[in-house]
Amino acid sequence: MQYHQLYSVVISILEKEIAPKFTYHNADHTQIVLDNAIAIGEKENISEGEMILLKTAALLHDVGFVENHLNHEMLSCKFAKKHLPEFGYSSKEISQICEMIMATKLPQTPKNHLSNILCDADLYYLGGDQYQFYADQLYHEFKSSGILKTKEEWHQRQLDYLKEHRYFTKWVQEQRNEKKIENKLTLEKHGARFSKKGRGLENFQDLISAIGGIIIAAFALNSFLVPNHFFDGGITGISLLVHEVYHFNLAAVIVIFNIPLVILSYFTVGRNFALKTFLSVVFLGICLWQLPAVDITNDKTIVAIFGGAFLGIGVGLVMRAGAALDGIEVLALYTLKRTSFTITEIILGINIIIFGIAAIKFGIETSLYSVLTYFVATRCIDYVVEGIQAYTGVTIISTKSEEIKFELVNRLGRGITIYKGERGFLPGKYDVSADCDIIYTVITRLEMRKVKNLVHIIDPNAFIYANTIREAAGGIIKSRVKH
Template identity: 60%
Template sequence: MKKLLLPHWIQDTIYVICGILFCGFALRSFLVPNSFFDGGVTGISLLVHELYHLNIAYVIIIANIPFIIMGAFQVNKTFAIRTFAAVIGLGLCLLYLPYPQITSDKLLVSIFGGVFMGIGVGLAIRGGCALDGIEVLALYTGKRISFTISEIILGINIIIFLIAAIKLGLPTSLYSILTYYTASKTISFVIEGLEEYTGVTIISGESETIKKQLVMTLGRGITVYKGERGYLKDSFDIHQPVDIIFTVVTRLEVRRLRNLIQDIDPKAFVFTSTIKEAAGGVLKKRARH
């Protein structure tokens, strides 16, 4: 029987709505009542809220508008429209939903405030928009200077936390750094999911046997590149053709694959690389949502 699949726009809408609710919960129930911060535009909004006592809902909307406009040019107009709608939705949640304050314990606030914020932002990204425009700014700036996007985001966040340390005290700034770290790790987890994939490249003189075992025993799809092996220092002119095998497995399957190759050819050259996102082919991917 075929699985019942929702249209993409319905799935995206559900992701975004859930993301808005989680972000609102993180802000109203953890961060705002305890004067904690996050990184990015959200961190700037929280800082402005604390310093000037402006309503956080209005500050977040206004602070994101320049980045939404920038996103229309850097990404596309659909992304900008979705992001604008999501930010307005977040503002309305902050204004009208009666989120309770959960705790005043600083460690719990910094960790779980970051977790719920990361879940919210990650779900919004999966829905095709952004609840924090800092990456749009980094993308825009990165095209004009030699720094990477990660370095730009890090630099902006360092400035935010330095201002927080000066104005509101070092302990608050340090706890807020923990919040940001927790949120960033949670965002990666939500976007990439449990089954982070690993690409494995195998070069071996027993390539035919290895290919058969990968497909028939592990049930993995393979791609074969034609190459040459040899070219050693003492026998540089001696080389022979070889099939270079590439396959994709989950992290839990890496050890089993290595053991299988070790049994066939202990001298095989094997190296792995992390794959952030994989779909299609014959991947046995478990549904995450």
């Protein structure tokens, strides 16, 4: 094996052909990994022949970056299979080298001693004093490649990886584990500062959203629905009915009717949600009491459409802030646990009663216009709460699933789920099939075109299908709003 000649050729290629944006994965990194591998190999007492194989794998493990950063390990193996025979390497030796290179792919999966050494040499810096220096190089590389956008995102990624990473060789564990823990604790301190700053901004945004939403909702009630004797669904609809029949103060009725449901939400949803909802309902009552009513129009169609729209926008903004102006969902959630009915069926039943009473007391025409108001309000809530965040589930089947997975995770920043499947079974070729990874991810609907373009560039023949996620379990605020 002519290792020294190979070394000169590969280092020259790395120095000349790797793009400048790769501030971490370059010739310097390869030399560092090579030096680390030699040092660890000596401590692990490997043989001279094994040392040559290890050095060759370390030398070639990132040469794939010359061609593409996607699946660079596979491209490095391709380079090895093409060029190593020219330097006297046998097929068996090349296979061993490729096994070591593929083991460095994250998450690392070494299956033998030499692979353990190379994996530890590749990420030796995680437990070193110069961790921050190399981490910054990698951050700038990821940012210039479009994999990351913010420093906060990078800190979280590094913190997650340090929590999961482990060294494989005993000598490296003894040398690097303690410092790696120190580096993780330092990152956690930085992350806490980022998190505190982010929570403060998020709370301020929620406050503005809630205040604006409450004022808009109060405007809709005072200037559209109440003057024209229109109704809505849920607790708001019940409050309007009581106000019209008994002429009680609407502000007081809405607050009184929602308080039991706020208390109930404390036990069924959580303290934070209950507190936010209570404050929102009280502020709504104050706005209804203090804000002047403006008689805008008596046209029933305009009242139904625009009254419902303003009400829906207001309620939706409050929902985005993590609260509610109408406790009907809390009641439905509570009832759901004690009956076989779904939340949708429970809310539908309550609203049928509300609009039925409205029809009896105030006429069918008023009831039907109120149904239109409710429909418009519901659609506006859906748009405000979901808006560009409306989610779509996307399934992708492709022979180039590795490249697609990398782009979805690192360029779009999306989590993915992989199903092991089998593709093929075409008409006339039923007996032809192959194993494949079926990729599933959840994106916003405005990202759909971006995903299609991304997949098409990698594999024009990929099969993609999408479905709208209409409802999700695990919380009434994150689920589709039913008003």
